[in-house]
Amino acid sequence: MKKITIAIDGFSSCGKSTMAKALAKKLGYVYIDTGAMYRAVTLFALRHQLFNADGTVKEKELKTLMPDIHIRFQLDPSTGNPRTFLNGECVEKEIRGMEVSQHVSPIAAIPFVREALVAQQQTMGKEKGIVMDGRDIGTTVFPDAELKIFVTASAQVRAQRRYDELKAKGMPADFDDILKNVQERDYIDTHREVSPLKKADDAVELDNSKLTIAEQDQWLYKQYLSHLPV
Numbered sequence: 001m002k003k004i005t006i007a008i009d010g011f012s013s014c015g016k017s018t019m020a021k022a023l024a025k026k027l028g029y030v031y032i033d034t035g036a037m038y039r040a041v042t043l044f045a046l047r048h049q050l051f052n053a054d055g056t057v058k059e060k061e062l063k064t065l066m067p068d069i070h071i072r073f074q075l076d077p078s079t080g081n082p083r084t085f086l087n088g089e090c091v092e093k094e095i096r097g098m099e100v101s102q103h104v105s106p107i108a109a110i111p112f113v114r115e116a117l118v119a120q121q122q123t124m125g126k127e128k129g130i131v132m133d134g135r136d137i138g139t140t141v142f143p144d145a146e147l148k149i150f151v152t153a154s155a156q157v158r159a160q161r162r163y164d165e166l167k168a169k170g171m172p173a174d175f176d177d178i179l180k181n182v183q184e185r186d187y188i189d190t191h192r193e194v195s196p197l198k199k200a201d202d203a204v205e206l207d208n209s210k211l212t213i214a215e216q217d218q219w220l221y222k223q224y225l226s227h228l229p230v
């Protein structure tokens with residue numbers, strides 16, 4: 001079967017990585033969570049005190065340190081899911097917490113950060129057989145992807161999903177903080193100058209507010225089958 005490129009974009013916490021991961025497993029494709037890469041750069045910036053008190057980024061310093069940031073993914077043999085490594089350290093848990101969520105969108109709006117990460121993502125996907133999720137995969141990273149999905153759900157539903165997830169992992173979570181963060185990130189992600197979050201003209205839109213995970217997996221698999229090249 002000819003391998004294709006699958007791009008899954010959309011708003012924060014709507015289930016992109018859940019559906020992308022499941023499809024990649026089913027097809028034997030590589031799965032790449034590009035949000036984890038922006039989160040890893042953010043964790044690095046937090047650890048190196050590269051944020052000003054007003055939340056803006058010390059861009060000059062970050063630019064100098066960018067060559068020192070090495071991100072890779074490695075499969076966790078017990079779950080089969082990828083874990084994110086920053087300079088050799090597994091940071092999967094640290095990058096999912098609220099502190100990183102609250103600082104990631106300004107980092108992701110910086111042109112030189114996007115340039116570096118997009119180049120790495122394009123290299124990761126050059127053999128096809130990849131499912132990649134993020135904000136700009138169908139518009140910028142792989143504009144020629146055979147299948148593009150754009151996922152939406154109401155902010156309330158998304159915040160509830162993220163709240164339930166953090167609670168289940170035993171991590172601190174406050175619903176109102178999460179809702180505010182989801183809304184703030186949506187705003188910054190859709191309004192930034194470089195590669196703002198927007199539906200690619202040829203993407204298929206899915207509002208999964210009322211779908212179960214099993215239903216959305218089925219829907220996505222059908223989309224895959226109907227987008228295979230003849």
Ligand SMILES: Nc1ncnc2c1ncn2[C@@H]1O[C@H](COP(=O)(O)OP(=O)(O)O)[C@@H](O)[C@H]1O
Binds near residue numbers: 133
């Ligand atoms: N259709 C769904 N119904 C309920 N919960 C969902 C659904 N899809 C995903 N989730 C849950 O929502 C949370 C956020 O999903 P995730 O895939 O991490 O979103 P994203 O990658 O878009 O940020 C996860 O805990 C996931 O298990």
Ligand SMILES: Nc1ccn([C@@H]2O[C@H](COP(=O)(O)OP(=O)(O)O)[C@@H](O)[C@H]2O)c(=O)n1
Binds near residue numbers: 013014034104189
């Ligand atoms: N391709 C991407 C992926 C993420 N991002 C940024 O990284 C942040 C975190 O992405 P994520 O996918 O982990 O976010 P969640 O949807 O999991 O909350 C987003 O809010 C964006 O600011 C981006 O700009 N471009």
